[in-house]
Amino acid sequence: MPVDSSPKIIKNEEQLAQLSASQRIRYRLVGADCRYHANDNISAFIKDGEMEELKAEVQARMQQVLEALVIDTDSDHNTHDTAQRVAKMFLDEVFAGRYTPMPSVTEFPNFSRLNELMIVGPITVRSACSHHLCPIMGRVWIGILPNEHSNLIGLSKYARICEWIMSRPQIQEEAVTMLANELQDRVKPDGLAIVMEADHFCMHWRGVKDTEAKMINSVMRGAFLKDANLRREFLSLLDRKSS
Numbered sequence: 043m044p045v046d047s048s049p050k051i052i053k054n055e056e057q058l059a060q061l062s063a064s065q066r067i068r069y070r071l072v073g074a075d076c077r078y079h080a081n082d083n084i085s086a087f088i089k090d091g092e093m094e095e096l097k098a099e100v101q102a103r104m105q106q107v108l109e110a111l112v113i114d115t116d117s118d119h120n121t122h123d124t125a126q127r128v129a130k131m132f133l134d135e136v137f138a139g140r141y142t143p144m145p146s147v148t149e150f151p152n153f154s155r156l157n158e159l160m161i162v163g164p165i166t167v168r169s170a171c172s173h174h175l176c177p178i179m180g181r182v183w184i185g186i187l188p189n190e191h192s193n194l195i196g197l198s199k200y201a202r203i204c205e206w207i208m209s210r211p212q213i214q215e216e217a218v219t220m221l222a223n224e225l226q227d228r229v230k231p232d233g234l235a236i237v238m239e240a241d242h243f244c245m246h247w248r249g250v251k252d253t254e255a256k257m258i259n260s261v262m263r264g265a266f267l268k269d270a271n272l273r274r275e276f277l278s279l280l281d282r283k284s285s
């Protein structure tokens with residue numbers, strides 16, 4: 043059965059209600075002129091109960107993928123529930139950062155006027171590449187140079203925000219930029235630095251099958267861009283030895 047995902051002209055609420063959950067959500071996104079790339083968060087467009095519908099829809103289509111792969115899911119007990127497991131894994135776990143709102147983060151003013159370099163990390167990163175949906179496993183370090191007008195957030199919140207951004211199909215360069223934008227908006231530091239180092243399983247499992255390759259990239263903003271000493275201090279304090 044071919045999957046019809048072409049846009050439809052909807053004339054009334056009744057017609058909208060007849061669409062699948064993914065079609066309804068897409069209809070709202072298009073109507074709001076809102077981007078819905080793999081690494082975008084679309085939680086604001088999902089209504090109560092629709093996640094369960096989405097899961098059922100992904101399960102049904104995943105089952106079609108297994109059929110197209112000519113796997114006998116009826117007699118093969120190992121793959122009997124695979125479509126359901128994969129749907130649940132995508133929506134509730136590995137891509138949850140697309141479907142759930144940003145974790146609540148309390149910001150508090152910088153009462154003590156901290157203005158020293160602060161480093162958070164390594165934060166464990168579990169993500170997936172948008173190209174192959176293969177895992178990306180790695181670590182992130184965040185450097186913050188606050189000023190008296192900065193908002194501070196609890197240490198564990200850096201990991202929560204990082205997890206929220208990484209648990210989507212991502213491209214490493216875009217992931218670190220997204221994380222930097224989010225932290226810049228909330229913390230408003232004088233300087234912000236992020237380094238991410240990750241294994242891309244599409245390099246190990248397929249393609250060149252290079253098991254040693256790691257991708258490292260960084261974002262430097264504000265004081266970290268202007269001040270080479272600060273940048274050096276940050277980079278020298280990263281504990282990357284155990285990788």
Ligand SMILES: [Zn+2]
Nearest residue numbers: 171173174244
């Ligand atoms: Zn890939």
